[in-house]
Amino acid sequence: MKNRPRKNVQRVILGSLVAAVALVGLAMPAVTVADETCQSPYMPKITGQEDFIYVWTLGVEGWGDGSDKLVTIDVRPDSKTYGTVIHSVSVGGRHEAHHGGFSDDRRHLWVSGLDSGKIFIFDVRTDPAAPKLTKTIDDFSKSSGGVVGPHTIYALPGRLMISGLSNDKDHGGPTALVEYTNEGDFVATHWLPTDTDPRGADIEKVADGYGYDIRVLPRRNAMLTSSFTGWSNYMMDFGQMLKDPEAMKRFGQTVTLWDLHSRKPKKVFHVPGAPLEIRWALGPTHNYAFTTTALTSQIWLIYEDSDGEWKSKAVADIGDPSKIPLPVDISLSSDDSTLFVDSFMDGKVRVFDVSDPHNPRQTYEKEIGSQVNMVSQSWDGKRLYFSSSLLANWDKKGDADEQFVKGYDWDGKEMTEKFSIDFAKEKIGRAHIMRFGAEDL
Amino acid sequence: MRRSSSRRGRAAPVVCVTLFLFVAALIAYRVFSIVLIEGRGGDVAVAAIQPGQDGGGAGQPASASSTEHEEGVVDPVESTTARVESDAIARPELAIGRTTEYDYDPPEPGSYTLPVIKPAGDGPVLRLDGKRGQLREMIDGRITVLSFIYTRCADPTACPYAMSTLHKIRTISEQDAEIAENLRLVTFSFDPDHDTPRTLADYTKALRRGDGAEWQFVTTESGKELSPILERYGQQVDRRKDPNHPLGPFSHLLRVYLIDRDGMIRNIYSSGMLDPRLVLTDVRTLLLEEQTRSKEATPDGGT
Numbered sequence: 235m236k237n238r239p240r241k242n243v244q245r246v247i248l249g250s251l252v253a254a255v256a257l258v259g260l261a262m263p264a265v266t267v268a269d270e271t272c273q274s275p276y277m278p279k280i281t282g283q284e285d286f287i288y289v290w291t292l293g294v295e296g297w298g299d300g301s302d303k304l305v306t307i308d309v310r311p312d313s314k315t316y317g318t319v320i321h322s323v324s325v326g327g328r329h330e331a332h333h334g335g336f337s338d339d340r341r342h343l344w345v346s347g348l349d350s351g352k353i354f355i356f357d358v359r360t361d362p363a364a365p366k367l368t369k370t371i372d373d374f375s376k377s378s379g380g381v382v383g384p385h386t387i388y389a390l391p392g393r394l395m396i397s398g399l400s401n402d403k404d405h406g407g408p409t410a411l412v413e414y415t416n417e418g419d420f421v422a423t424h425w426l427p428t429d430t431d432p433r434g435a436d437i438e439k440v441a442d443g444y445g446y447d448i449r450v451l452p453r454r455n456a457m458l459t460s461s462f463t464g465w466s467n468y469m470m471d472f473g474q475m476l477k478d479p480e481a482m483k484r485f486g487q488t489v490t491l492w493d494l495h496s497r498k499p500k501k502v503f504h505v506p507g508a509p510l511e512i513r514w515a516l517g518p519t520h521n522y523a524f525t526t527t528a529l530t531s532q533i534w535l536i537y538e539d540s541d542g543e544w545k546s547k548a549v550a551d552i553g554d555p556s557k558i559p560l561p562v563d564i565s566l567s568s569d570d571s572t573l574f575v576d577s578f579m580d581g582k583v584r585v586f587d588v589s590d591p592h593n594p595r596q597t598y599e600k601e602i603g604s605q606v607n608m609v610s611q612s613w614d615g616k617r618l619y620f621s622s623s624l625l626a627n628w629d630k631k632g633d634a635d636e637q638f639v640k641g642y643d644w645d646g647k648e649m650t651e652k653f654s655i656d657f658a659k660e661k662i663g664r665a666h667i668m669r670f671g672a673e674d675l
Numbered sequence: 676m677r678r679s680s681s682r683r684g685r686a687a688p689v690v691c692v693t694l695f696l697f698v699a700a701l702i703a704y705r706v707f708s709i710v711l712i713e714g715r716g717g718d719v720a721v722a723a724i725q726p727g728q729d730g731g732g733a734g735q736p737a738s739a740s741s742t743e744h745e746e747g748v749v750d751p752v753e754s755t756t757a758r759v760e761s762d763a764i765a766r767p768e769l770a771i772g773r774t775t776e777y778d779y780d781p782p783e784p785g786s787y788t789l790p791v792i793k794p795a796g797d798g799p800v801l802r803l804d805g806k807r808g809q810l811r812e813m814i815d816g817r818i819t820v821l822s823f824i825y826t827r828c829a830d831p832t833a834c835p836y837a838m839s840t841l842h843k844i845r846t847i848s849e850q851d852a853e854i855a856e857n858l859r860l861v862t863f864s865f866d867p868d869h870d871t872p873r874t875l876a877d878y879t880k881a882l883r884r885g886d887g888a889e890w891q892f893v894t895t896e897s898g899k900e901l902s903p904i905l906e907r908y909g910q911q912v913d914r915r916k917d918p919n920h921p922l923g924p925f926s927h928l929l930r931v932y933l934i935d936r937d938g939m940i941r942n943i944y945s946s947g948m949l950d951p952r953l954v955l956t957d958v959r960t961l962l963l964e965e966q967t968r969s970k971e972a973t974p975d976g977g978t
Contacts, residue, residue, distance in 0.1 A: 275947055276945055276946070276947055276948075278928065338928060338945065339909075339911045339928050341911060391930065391943040391944055391945035391948060392792065392909055392930065392943030392945075393792065393943065413790070415792055415793055415909075416909050417793070417909065419793060421790050421791075421792055422790040452947040452948050453775075453776065453777065453778055453779075453947075454778055454779050455777075455779035455781075456779075493782055493787075495781070495782060495787070495948070495953055495956075496782040496786060496787035497787065498782070498786075498787060515747075517748075518775065519748055520747060520748055521747050521748070522747035522748075535747070537746055537747035538746070538747055539746045539747075540746055545746075591747060592746070592747075
């Protein structure tokens with residue numbers, strides 16, 4: 235009886251705190267559960283400062299052991315080793331290291347080779363400063379029924395969805411999405427719709443069956459995939475390919491909208507010019523996504539109109555399209571207001587105000603290097619990181635073949651370089667995708 | 676001299692209510708209902724209900740589509756869609772309608788397949804009556820929805836949300852005999868030190884009332900018996916550095932597993948896709964799959 239008033243107080247305290255936490259927590263946009271704004275919404279979020287950047291790096295003959303490797307850069311601001319490579323794991327051999335992604339629990343980082351098809355799984359949880367290779371998947375193509383070139387590796391609950399770039403029949407663009415368990419076991423293959431097998435999708439103009447990126451919007455049960463080119467092109471020398479009219483015809487021109495839950499394609503948009511990276515808006519009422527087209531240098535908007543129909547349209551040019559700056563990676567700020575667009579050929583990042591997604595407006599640009607590919611930003615938008623390599627056979631030649639990772643502060647008006655690591659001088663390799671790590675996660 | 680416990684007793688609620696009102700004012704554009712389920716002994720569980728739903732999952736009136744400011748942007752209010760009456764009867768979960776969290780119509784049951792993900796794990800457990808059993812016994816014989824929680828969890832997007840969703844599913848199953856007869860819910864606490872069978876029994880007393888799908892609650896006797904089970908399911912649980920963390924002593928990802936009658940995991944849900952309508956659509960998809968297999972196995976094809 236004596237304890238009853240205290241228990242009542244405890245109940246009020248607990249109820250109030252939980253209610254307050256509930257209201258605060260649930261007030262955040264539904265999909266803001268990742269750092270780098272492009273990450274899967276099913277993953278835990280790095281709040282505040284990222285500690286490390288994991289860089290999946292292509293090996294170069296004569297540079298160190300010449301193998302692909304996962305490189306760890308220290309980005310803790312107060313660290314004595316800030317802005318330097320503190321760890322590296324070689325996987326042996328050159329596989330055309332390209333992209334990668336975390337499992338939903340963020341304990342493992344999966345990275346892949348576009349040529350060999352191997353997928354390397356690293357433990358980044360036991361010691362985030364020193365990732366450890368724990369498993370290698372070396373039968374991706376066989377298990378998947380002929381998918382080649384594992385590209386985007388994207389976390390779903392308990393699984394990973396991997397986009398292919400090609401197939402083992404003709405090494406062209408038709409390809410599929412492949413699901414794996416977090417433990418690295420094959421689950422299912424979902425082929426992209428084609429003109430001869432649309433798989434129930436509405437085809438706007440053409441269904442090439444090509445793949446590239448995957449991004450989801452769980453709130454709307456929607457998944458988007460984009461389209462690039464097949465193995466016969468991405469493993470070809472860039473200059474040789476440009477001179478080959480038949481090869482230049484073999485680029486994707488579609489973005490596909492899927493029912494995320496049933497894994498069924500619903501609509502194939504005609505987006506000519508090889509649409510690459512996709513970024514869904516993060517606002518709880520924003521039903522749209524951006525992509526950019528590599529060959530036609532445009533920003534495209536995939537959006538839901540007032541009648542509930544999903545549509546696509548070009549909304550802005552990137553630089554001078556006639557000069558083919560080759561837009562590659564993009565990053566959307568967490569408040570959906572700013573889109574960073576890298577272009578490989580002129581080495582620039584262009585910043586667009588996309589507060590009105592139908593009318594993007596460029597507000598800033600900066601040359602990062604002779605060539606630039608990937609861009610990753612912190613959740614608060616104050617830090618940006620860039621890497622250089624696109625593909626081993628597409629990177630520039632000679633002195634123009636700069637290989638780097640660079641970190642910048644961004645105050646909304648100006649980028650200020652904080653560190654620059656010369657991956658060529660350090661004989662590390664061709665720096666490609668970057669993923670953030672944290673000790674507190 | 677007598678301590679002024681009465682003054683302290685009055686001050687604490689005032690402070691907390693003030694905090695609550697301040698936070699509520701910051702986010703006044705969203706509306707939530709929170710149901711306090713008070714168990715025996717003063718334990719309090721909080722079930723967070725998604726906006727646009729009442730506690731019993733009653734149907735929402737058909738409404739016009741939400742107002743849109745420009746293409747691609749919708750009003751931050753719930754948009755609900757009511758199925759025609761016949762659909763609602765066949766699939767009562769559709770009466771929940773769309774919400775701001777799940778703004779879509781679920782696919783038709785059987786219109787897609789659920790590939791086998793991996794075998795469901797087994798291990799020794801303690802039931803509410805304190806007796807030992809095997810997790811396998813809880814899964815056998817029915818399609819199972821298994822969730823891992825702990826009662827001290829105060830993360831509204833995790834355990835309370837899972838409990839609320841399973842409660843919703845059970846409530847819906849009271850209207851659907853096929854679901855009630857073929858589905859079992861299993862809630863597994865990974866906090867055996869605190870969530871003893873007695874504690875779980877008290878915590879879940881109100882939840883176990885009524886008809887509908889069977890709902891089992893289990894834990895383990897020790898952390899030693901718990902770890903292998905969590906590993907088999909890939910359910911990672913970490914002890915926070917601060918044992919008094921406001922969200923609870925453990926951090927974990929919300930994971931709920933759909934397991935077929937053969938003991939195979941067929942789907943995994945987490946925050947962002949733990950939509951009771953989707954879970955029940957998946958259950959119905961598995962039931963249709965079983966019916967198809969059964970017909971195909973019959974020599975005359977079922978005719």
